[in-house]
Amino acid sequence: MDEKIRQDIFKRAKQWIHEAGKHIRDVIDEPLYIDTKSNPNDLVTDMDRNTEKYFLEKIQQTYPDHRVLGEEGYGDDIQSLEGTVWIIDPIDGTMNFVHQKRNFAISIGIFHEGIGEIGLIYNVMEDQLYTAIRGQGAFKNEKKLPQLANKVLGESILVINSVWACPNKKINHEGVQTLIKRVRGTRSYGSAALEFAFIAEGIVDGYLTLQLSPWDFAAGIVLIEEVGGIITQANGEKLNLLSNNTVLCSNREINDLIKDNIELL
Numbered sequence: 001m002d003e004k005i006r007q008d009i010f011k012r013a014k015q016w017i018h019e020a021g022k023h024i025r026d027v028i029d030e031p032l033y034i035d036t037k038s039n040p041n042d043l044v045t046d047m048d049r050n051t052e053k054y055f056l057e058k059i060q061q062t063y064p065d066h067r068v069l070g071e072e073g074y075g076d077d078i079q080s081l082e083g084t085v086w087i088i089d090p091i092d093g094t095m096n097f098v099h100q101k102r103n104f105a106i107s108i109g110i111f112h113e114g115i116g117e118i119g120l121i122y123n124v125m126e127d128q129l130y131t132a133i134r135g136q137g138a139f140k141n142e143k144k145l146p147q148l149a150n151k152v153l154g155e156s157i158l159v160i161n162s163v164w165a166c167p168n169k170k171i172n173h174e175g176v177q178t179l180i181k182r183v184r185g186t187r188s189y190g191s192a193a194l195e196f197a198f199i200a201e202g203i204v205d206g207y208l209t210l211q212l213s214p215w216d217f218a219a220g221i222v223l224i225e226e227v228g229g230i231i232t233q234a235n236g237e238k239l240n241l242l243s244n245n246t247v248l249c250s251n252r253e254i255n256d257l258i259k260d261n262i263e264l265l
Contacts (some may be wrong), residue, residue, distance in 0.1 A: 081111055093193070140201060146227070159198070160208045
């Protein structure tokens with residue numbers, strides 16, 4: 001991607017994500033229409049849908065040759081990553097948005113010919129924007145983030161949802177329980193995008209999930225790689241941006257140690 005074009009896209013994406021976030025904060029206490037999707041815990045609101053429509057309108061007006069893959073389905077039918085593709089989660093952490101009115105994010109990953117060029121994760125209620133441009137480092141509100149420090153497993157904080165430590169058909173839960181006992185502590189924030197941002201910032205050290213959609217991790221790929229971290233499927237294979245994935249994300253020191261403690265079924 002031409003650098004001048006990339007900088008223009010980045011500048012506009014920052015503007016749009018700030019505008020969308022401000023609107024959400026302005027109306028956060030107004031009544032919501034809440035619906036469910038795949039199950040009673042898979043929530044969607046009119047704010048999710050309207051925010052995605054906002055980005056779609058801006059992108060189509062400004063970059064008509066770009067395509068959009070969005071969680072709420074208002075974008076394009078994406079079968080390949082040819083050209084420039086925006087991968088958007090208008091509200092990542094909808095359950096937090098509904099119940100807590102905090103701990104949710106807007107997540108945008110911009111890929112060109114399959115390569116992650118730009119990542120933005122906006123912690124809306126805290127007004128904290130994490131950004132990255134390929135080859136130029138990652139930032140939090142314009143302050144550059146350092147490269148991830150190497151930590152031993154016993155001094156690491158692992159982000160994992162407790163459901164994966166329970167018996168299930170995807171992973172040996174006994175191995176996960178052993179891993180949990182080996183790390184210093186575990187956390188779960190309810191927003192994958194924020195959890196990737198927190199790894200990039202260095203306030204947590206690893207992340208493991210057995211099911212995540214492309215709009216949840218697209219921006220995270222760019223951020224994590226720009227601070228020297230590793231983000232792959234749980235078996236180490238490259239993430240597939242056109243389907244659901246397992247995801248393992250960490251600093252390089254503990255990546256193999258985490259993999260050694262889990263056994264996918």
